[in-house]
Amino acid sequence: MYGPGDVRVEERAAPRLVEPTDAIIRVSAACVCGSDLWPYRGIEEMQWPAPMGHEYAGIVEEVGDEVTTVEPGQFVVGSFWATDNTCEICRAGYHSACVDRVPMGALGAQADRLRVPLADGTLVATPDIPPDDLVASLLSASDVLGTGWFGAVAAEAGPGKTVAVVGDGAVGLLAVLAAEQLGAERIIAMSRHASRQRLAREFGATDIVEQRGDAGVAAIKELTNGLGAHSVVEAVGTQESMMQAIHATRPGGHVGFVGVAHGVALDGMDLFWSLAHVHGGPAPVRRFLPELIDLIWNRQIDPGKVFDLELPLDEAATGYRAMDQRDAIKVLLRP
Numbered sequence: 001m002y003g004p005g006d007v008r009v010e011e012r013a014a015p016r017l018v019e020p021t022d023a024i025i026r027v028s029a030a031c032v033c034g035s036d037l038w039p040y041r042g043i044e045e046m047q048w049p050a051p052m053g054h055e056y057a058g059i060v061e062e063v064g065d066e067v068t069t070v071e072p073g074q075f076v077v078g079s080f081w082a083t084d085n086t087c088e089i090c091r092a093g094y095h096s097a098c099v100d101r102v103p104m105g106a107l108g109a110q111a112d113r114l115r116v117p118l119a120d121g122t123l124v125a126t127p128d129i130p131p132d133d134l135v136a137s138l139l140s141a142s143d144v145l146g147t148g149w150f151g152a153v154a155a156e157a158g159p160g161k162t163v164a165v166v167g168d169g170a171v172g173l174l175a176v177l178a179a180e181q182l183g184a185e186r187i188i189a190m191s192r193h194a195s196r197q198r199l200a201r202e203f204g205a206t207d208i209v210e211q212r213g214d215a216g217v218a219a220i221k222e223l224t225n226g227l228g229a230h231s232v233v234e235a236v237g238t239q240e241s242m243m244q245a246i247h248a249t250r251p252g253g254h255v256g257f258v259g260v261a262h263g264v265a266l267d268g269m270d271l272f273w274s275l276a277h278v279h280g281g282p283a284p285v286r287r288f289l290p291e292l293i294d295l296i297w298n299r300q301i302d303p304g305k306v307f308d309l310e311l312p313l314d315e316a317a318t319g320y321r322a323m324d325q326r327d328a329i330k331v332l333l334r335p
């Protein structure tokens with residue numbers, strides 16, 4: 001990305017092993033993230049030009065001398081943070097704050113080849129080379145599914161719970177899928193777009209709320225005996241969506257926020273009286289990868305459905321435009 005709205009596909013130096021813990025992968029599929037739209041829209045400053053992309057799945061081509069858990073020829077999925085998977089923070093399940101973390105976005109996964117640092121702690125191999133129809137779902141585990149999953153886990157979605165999801169982007173839709181998998185009793189998707197509502201229902205939503213802001217909160221309360229939802233996933237990252245999430249949560253309930261918060265300010269008294277647990281941040285996707293790959297491999301979930309536009313990598317600029325204008329939920333790029 002050369003600046004807001006300016007995406008170009010060009011030749012860069014081929015990645016090579018730098019550290020003995022690195023792997024080089026041939027990317028089978030990459031994609032455009034909702035978070036890539038913040039710099040695209042000029043809301044987030046970057047050092048231009050910036051390599052883009054942090055979601056990836058592909059085949060290992062080469063590994064450094066110290067890599068022991070993956071080998072050339074294997075199909076792998078990794079998180080959008082490269083992590084050691086051994087430090088205290090990783091062992092507690094919070095890989096996205098790993099003491100050795102490296103942001104994959106800085107390396108640029110929207111590419112045909114990619115260097116993955118800390119390969120042992122970052123990459124998870126699938127049991128075999130996947131059939132082509134599983135690649136999109138496996139790619140989704142790299143961020144968007146893992147992030148929606150973390151949102152649902154942070155919101156403590158589970159049996160007997162009513163879960164509301166604020167945001168109908170790919171992460172919000174996959175938080176619906178996660179809530180369903182985690183056994184939620186009732187799942188309320190907040191969306192005003194017919195195609196996204198349909199996908200939310202396919203993923204397990206039992207109710208749809210079209211209103212936003214205070215009207216959206218009132219609609220959630222109406223569906224929950226005036227109490228609010230037990231669990232609310234916030235998957236947008238704006239002031240309105242955050243307040244909608246906190247106010248739609250019942251006292252004692254849990255908010256899981258995974259939208260990258262831009263310009264969000266919380267009022268202390270508002271938070272004080274909410275009696276809500278508020279937990280979120282960049283998803284520790286690596287924690288969930290083995291479980292998510294297993295569910296996908298056994299065809300128990302089909303998160304790849306969020307990709308409603310597939311383009312060759314050369315047409316990445318078109319993909320960004322489609323997501324920016326909400327013509328596409330999520331764009332898959334094939335190198």
Ligand SMILES: [Zn+2]
Pocket residue numbers: 083084085086087088089090091095097098099100101
């Ligand atoms: Zn770590």
